[in-house]
Amino acid sequence: MSLDSISSSSSSSSSSSITDEIYDHMVMNYINESQRLLAMQKSVLVAVNNSVQHDNQKRPRKRRETVPRNREAAHDNLVADYFSNQPVYNDTVFRRRFRMRKPLFLRIVDTLSASNRYFQQRPDATMRLGASPLQKCTAAIRMLAYGCSADQVDEYLKLSESTARECLSQFVDGVIAQFATEYLRKPTPEDMQRLLREGEARNFPGMLGSIDCMHWVWKNCPAGWNGMYQGRSKTATVILEAVASRDLWIWHAFFGTPGSCNDINVLQRSPVFDDIISNRAPQVLFTVNGNTYTKGYYLTDGIYPKWSTFIDAVTTPQTAKDTLFTERQESARKDVERAFGVLQARFAIIRKPALAWTVDLLWKIMMTCIIIHNMIVEDERDTYLNYKDPLEFADEQPENMPWSSSTRNATTFTVTPGHYDPDYFGTLIASRGEIRDRNVHMALKNDLIEHLWAQSRRSDEN
Known part of the structure; x- marks a missing residue:
């Protein structure tokens, strides 16, 4: 074997060993960096969890309150006050509070009940009946007639603010759909x-x-x-x-x-x-x-x-x-x-x-x-x-x-x-x-x- 071949082989082996060392060094650096990032993420998560637990212990979470509304009794009171055979309030008081006579109001209620499923009394998942058509239409009429807020009818009709607002929205849609053709007509x-x-x-x-x-x-x-x-x-x-x-x-x-x-x-x-x-x-x-x-x-x-x-x-x-x-x-x-x-x-x-x-x-x-x-x-x-x-x-x-x-x-x-x-x-x-x-x-x-x-x-x- 000549001296040139020996020198070339030794140089090639030394260069390959240097490359391997560089590669190993890069791999170790990557592993160390990944471990450091993982450790930092764990520490951040621990700090956040500790902060959230501290806040929860300091300020306990509010539970949603449920108001026990007796809708059935409110419907019975409404019928006894205005719609029974011998109502508490006469036709004059009804006309003043509902802005119309009783037969006309009942005509609107019956028409909406027959055409709009929202005004039909149906049971919920617990088989408890919802609000009656009289309650829903009365809530809408009171809001139109008195300009009151949505939660003001809750005390008498036992309807929540969101329900009263929904009653008004459904009521105006139903009245326009059922009566606009006749009562917004142009002169014949x-x-x-x-x-x-x-x-x-x-x-x-x-x-x-x-x-x-x-x-x-x-x-x-x-x-x-x-x-x-x-x-x-x-x-x-x-x-x-x-x-x-x-x-x-x-x-x-x-x-x-x-x-x-x-x-x-x-x-x-x-x-x-x-x-x-x-x-x-x-x-x-x-x-x-x-x-x-x-x-x-x-x-x-x-x-x-x-x-x-x-x-x-x-x-x-x-x-x-x-x-x-x-x-x-x-x-x-x-x-x-x-x-x-x-x-x-x-x-x-x-x-x-x-x-x-x-x-x-x-x-x-x-x-x-x-x-x-x-x-x-x-x-x-x-x-x-x-x-x-x-x-x-x-x-x-x-x-x-x-x-x-x-x-x-x-x-x-x-x-x-x-x-x-x-x-x-x-x-x-x-x-x-x-x-x-x-x-x-x-x-x-x-x-x-x-x-x-x-x-x-x-x-x-x-």
């Missing part, structure tokens, strides 16, 4: 005949009601929306636009516009004239002072535009005719103001600042209150002190009374069904132009002034 031809008779009996032929807006203060409006919902009052509000007739029935309700808008902005968004523009609404033909008009109108205040379907008062009356017209117009226009007042007095929840967090829930509450309001109007309209159908009222008056003949001969208007044509776009444009015609507005207003003056002179002569 028969309704328009009655509204036109009422208007002519008040010397406003062609009048279909009065329109205005109301603000509902929103206390829990999200901070990011305050700028959109704050108006001149610097408080967040949501606007309701409504059309009401003499019996305070609300025929149109548009709710949800931010409070920073005014009545004109709300009108631009409102669907109040959609059916008229599309020719779906019944067609109205009436005569005033010898001139014929083809669209009914609403009484408004001065902020509304000069459209053919709006009639406002004379801003600065200078003559006796203008003064008489302004007095009669403002008197008749108070129908919608009275409707707002009765709605707020009947349901305190919309008189107080709203506590809901979403506009959707506010809309449901408002629509439910309007539906129940219209149901009460239908149920109690015959008991109103000064309200009767104009034809029935005229039949009861002597022939020599000044208003009897004009009301009996209420033939100055006709109502025909609308004819909707979805393919004819020109009709929509023409109808929109007719509604916004300022010249028709001025002509109709002048004819109404002359008509009222003539009727007043005729009454004075008689």
Whole structure:
């Protein structure tokens, strides 16, 4: 063996031994580092566990408290107080506390019980019956009528705060689903005949009601929306636009516009004239002072535009005719103001600042209150002190009374069904132009002034 081969073999063996030593050193370092990390994790876990145990010993964990509510006794008390054959409280007290007469309330309860499983009394896992439909509907009505908090009904009805809140949510959904079609409807031809008779009996032929807006203060409006919902009052509000007739029935309700808008902005968004523009609404033909008009109108205040379907008062009356017209117009226009007042007095929840967090829930509450309001109007309209159908009222008056003949001969208007044509776009444009015609507005207003003056002179002569 040569010296070169010996030297090469010795160098290769020494290099391999150095590599092995480096590898072994790296492995040992990795093992030591892993052991150190594992030891640190164990020490941290021990420290955390000791801290948690110390906190638990220092502050014992709260157990959830269960309130033993006697729902069965609360139902029996409710029946004995209001729904038995000989109740503790009479019908007058029931009407004041439930805002409606007993048959109407029972009709709502029966309808919701038949259509919504939530209002059906069912046993729980322990075979104990839950709250009855009377308890759940009474809780919802009390919260709407008094504007009280969810836990305020607990003392009498034995329903927890969460259950009462759920009752209100299910109640508004059920009322809207079952009664909105009938009690949020637009006027039918028969309704328009009655509204036109009422208007002519008040010397406003062609009048279909009065329109205005109301603000509902929103206390829990999200901070990011305050700028959109704050108006001149610097408080967040949501606007309701409504059309009401003499019996305070609300025929149109548009709710949800931010409070920073005014009545004109709300009108631009409102669907109040959609059916008229599309020719779906019944067609109205009436005569005033010898001139014929083809669209009914609403009484408004001065902020509304000069459209053919709006009639406002004379801003600065200078003559006796203008003064008489302004007095009669403002008197008749108070129908919608009275409707707002009765709605707020009947349901305190919309008189107080709203506590809901979403506009959707506010809309449901408002629509439910309007539906129940219209149901009460239908149920109690015959008991109103000064309200009767104009034809029935005229039949009861002597022939020599000044208003009897004009009301009996209420033939100055006709109502025909609308004819909707979805393919004819020109009709929509023409109808929109007719509604916004300022010249028709001025002509109709002048004819109404002359008509009222003539009727007043005729009454004075008689």
